Amino acid sequence: MTNQEAKALATKIVGDGKTPNMFFVTSSPYYNEVDEFGDRESQLLDGFDNNSSSETRVFDTYEEAEAYYNDVDLDIYDGVGSVMIEDRLTGTITEKSLEKIIKVEYILTEHSDAKLFGYKK
Secondary structure (H helix, E strand, C coil): CCCCHHHHHHHHHCCCCCCCCEEEEECCCEEECCCCCCCEEEEECCCCHHHHHHHHEEEEEEHEEEEEEEHCCEECCCCCEEEEEEEEEEEEEEEEEHHHHHCCCCCCCCCCCCCCCCCCC
């Protein structure tokens, strides 16, 4: 089954509650960006697009899907920011993703022209 066929099948049947159950492992170039307030927003890794970088594999058992899921390395350079296991009966079972933490840091700076204007020697 090609990647496109697997994606189309997953889109059609994931979470429909019917049998026989099938398991899908999808990796994609999306990661979570977390701001200083803890808000999360899904972002696309630079240089990657969802159509060419995401991959979906189909498995007959949860054990096979989990073994593949555990072998997927999250890597910003390879375009893998997240991976998930979904099935036909329940939908999303488990997922992992990279998080980019945005931290705002305030530092004190000061500039004085008091000496230039003759207020200080």
